Amino acid sequence: xxxxxxxxxxxxxxxxxxxxxxxxxxxxxxxxxxxxxxxxxxxxxxxxxxxxxxxxxxxxxxxxxxxxxxxxxxxxxxxxxxxxxxxxxxxxxxxxxxxxxxxxxxxxxxxxxxxxxxxxxxxxxxxxxxxxxxxxxxxxxxxxxxxxxxxxxxxxxxxxxxxxxxxxxxxxxxxxxxxxxxxxxxxxxxxxxxxxxxxxxxxxxxxxxxxxxxxxxxxxxxxxxxxxxxxxxxxxxxxxxxxxxxxxxxxxxxxxxxxxxxxxxxxxxxxxxxxxxxxxxxxxxxxxxxxxxxxxxxxxxxxxxxxxxxxxxxxxxxxxxxxx
Amino acid sequence: xxxxxxxxxxxxxxxxxxxxxxxxxxxxxxxxxxxxxxxxxxxxxxxxxxxxxxxxxxxxxxxxxxxxxxxxxxxxxxxxxxxxxxxxxxxxxxxxxxxxxxxxxxxxxxxxxxxxxxxxxxxxxxxxxxxxxxxxxxxxxxxxxxxxxxxxxxxxxxxxxxxxxxxxxxxxxxxxxxxxxxxxxxxxxxxxxxxxxxxxxxxxxxxxxxxxxxxxxxxxxxx
Numbered sequence: 001x002x003x004x005x006x007x008x009x010x011x012x013x014x015x016x017x018x019x020x021x022x023x024x025x026x027x028x029x030x031x032x033x034x035x036x037x038x039x040x041x042x043x044x045x046x047x048x049x050x051x052x053x054x055x056x057x058x059x060x061x062x063x064x065x066x067x068x069x070x071x072x073x074x075x076x077x078x079x080x081x082x083x084x085x086x087x088x089x090x091x092x093x094x095x096x097x098x099x100x101x102x103x104x105x106x107x108x109x110x111x112x113x114x115x116x117x118x119x120x121x122x123x124x125x126x127x128x129x130x131x132x133x134x135x136x137x138x139x140x141x142x143x144x145x146x147x148x149x150x151x152x153x154x155x156x157x158x159x160x161x162x163x164x165x166x167x168x169x170x171x172x173x174x175x176x177x178x179x180x181x182x183x184x185x186x187x188x189x190x191x192x193x194x195x196x197x198x199x200x201x202x203x204x205x206x207x208x209x210x211x212x213x214x215x216x217x218x219x220x221x222x223x224x225x226x227x228x229x230x231x232x233x234x235x236x237x238x239x240x241x242x243x244x245x246x247x248x249x250x251x252x253x254x255x256x257x258x259x260x261x262x263x264x265x266x267x268x269x270x271x272x273x274x275x276x277x278x279x280x281x282x283x284x285x286x287x288x289x290x291x292x293x294x295x296x297x298x299x300x301x302x303x304x305x306x307x308x309x310x311x312x313x314x315x316x317x318x319x320x321x322x323x324x
Numbered sequence: 325x326x327x328x329x330x331x332x333x334x335x336x337x338x339x340x341x342x343x344x345x346x347x348x349x350x351x352x353x354x355x356x357x358x359x360x361x362x363x364x365x366x367x368x369x370x371x372x373x374x375x376x377x378x379x380x381x382x383x384x385x386x387x388x389x390x391x392x393x394x395x396x397x398x399x400x401x402x403x404x405x406x407x408x409x410x411x412x413x414x415x416x417x418x419x420x421x422x423x424x425x426x427x428x429x430x431x432x433x434x435x436x437x438x439x440x441x442x443x444x445x446x447x448x449x450x451x452x453x454x455x456x457x458x459x460x461x462x463x464x465x466x467x468x469x470x471x472x473x474x475x476x477x478x479x480x481x482x483x484x485x486x487x488x489x490x491x492x493x494x495x496x497x498x499x500x501x502x503x504x505x506x507x508x509x510x511x512x513x514x515x516x517x518x519x520x521x522x523x524x525x526x527x528x529x530x531x532x533x534x535x536x537x538x539x540x541x542x543x544x545x546x547x
Binding site (some may be wrong): 125126131133134135136137138140141 | 381474491493498499500501502503504506508509510
């Protein structure tokens with residue numbers, strides 16, 4: 001197997017793509033907004049379903065002018081279905097579909113590992129309480145929070161081979177090969193006017209996997225911290241239309257991947273992105289688009305990490321969701 | 325709320341306020357605009373028909389007394405009450421191309437829309453947290469001491485929690501009662517509070533399209 005470092009990071013980027021789903025905003029012209037990347041603290045209404053789709057397109061900076069095996073671009077599609085079990089407990093299942101392309105035209109493409117996610121909502125209203133089923137606009141001005149946990153199951157293919165019969169880099173595979181786990185929390189404050197503040201943080205860890213050629217790979221842990229401000233730009237009550245603008249700061253810490261127990265060079269580091277975008281609510285649907293760019297990086301071996309997170313020219317994010 | 329906020333605006337029929345003012349004589353029932361705004365900069369009080377007052381209930385030290393309607397304008401209650409509830413039947417209204425008539429729709433030509441209106445108002449001096457009214461009623465479940473506190477409300481219809489009543493503060497819809505009849509409203513100004521709930525039901529005869537119940541809660545809040 002080729003060394004892990006080149007593409008390892010993009011196996012996990014944007015995995016938890018429920019970010020920005022506005023179960024409340026979908027239905028209401030008033031109330032808090034929802035950013036594009038940062039996870040809002042809205043839970044799904046009891047007994048309601050949410051259908052979700054997201055595309056995260058990444059175009060990577062090239063280090064050399066020649067056509068070689070530099071990472072070129074990737075398309076992270078995410079299809080999801082959510083359900084509100086109670087006003088404070090939502091469950092999601094996500095099916096990612098990834099296409100990862102390198103400069104010489106080679107690519108891997110297909111469904112990645114299925115994700116299962118649970119979201120517990122609560123708020124502060126003279127004490128912490130679980131998110132109630134009925135809230136007035138004044139209740140929505142309270143601080144709202146969620147705790148969420150995610151499990152991926154190795155349903156994708158982690159044994160994809162090149163035409164010469166050798167395994168693709170672990171980062172090019174369409175599965176982690178083992179389960180992975182994530183926990184996180186979010187906080188949302190609507191100020192009762194056009195402005196909403198949203199923040200979240202999450203910790204993601206992976207299980208070591210042994211590939212068919214005997215190589216053992218453990219992807220590094222990841223920590224995310226996101227903060228966002230949304231501003232309600234326009235509403236049209238008759239048309240049930242609302243447009244929000246979003247500005248976000250997205251911090252990502254990546255540890256070092258390990259191969260056969262040895263920390264790998266040219267993996268890991270810290271990245272700060274800015275995401276600017278818009279979200280449109282129309283009836284019971286919501287669509288968002290955002291441009292995400294790395295504005296500050298401190299990668300462990302910056303010159304060797306072409307194709308990793310932090311080395312994108314830009315990312316374009318689009319999401320669509322509907323409640324029913 | 326989640327799904328309901330979007331649909332609040334069509335319910336805005338909070339054109340006028342009804343409130344109970346405390347003065348040296350006792351309590352006076354007023355109709356008009358409690359807090360005149362740029363939209364309602366006109367006359368503060370509007371004359372009402374005292375014949376429309378169907379029930380006056382005074383709660384005093386846990387006992388409920390019914391008070392006779394003097395049928396004079398303005399209605400003045402000289403008793404001291406811990407809570408005072410006044411219930412009015414304003415009759416039928418029908419919107420026509422020539423204006424709104426105070427008649428049922430089967431008695432006018434070219435009826436566009438019609439409704440029957442019941443209004444009530446409750447002023448609380450000392451909160452027993454018990455129902456004393458009829459029709460639509462707002463129960464205040466906590467003690468609101470200052471601006472910024474939440475008024476935790478239970479909306480009742482004939483003494484039972486009712487879902488779907490639109491609740492407004494200073495005529496701006498802020499929420500809707502849930503299945504348990506509960507809704508919370510934050511107090512944003514000092515003085516006499518104007519918390520209003522509206523519930524619509526389908527009319528069961530040919531005299532109107534719907535019955536509109538509106539009730540107001542008055543409490544005094546310090547700075």
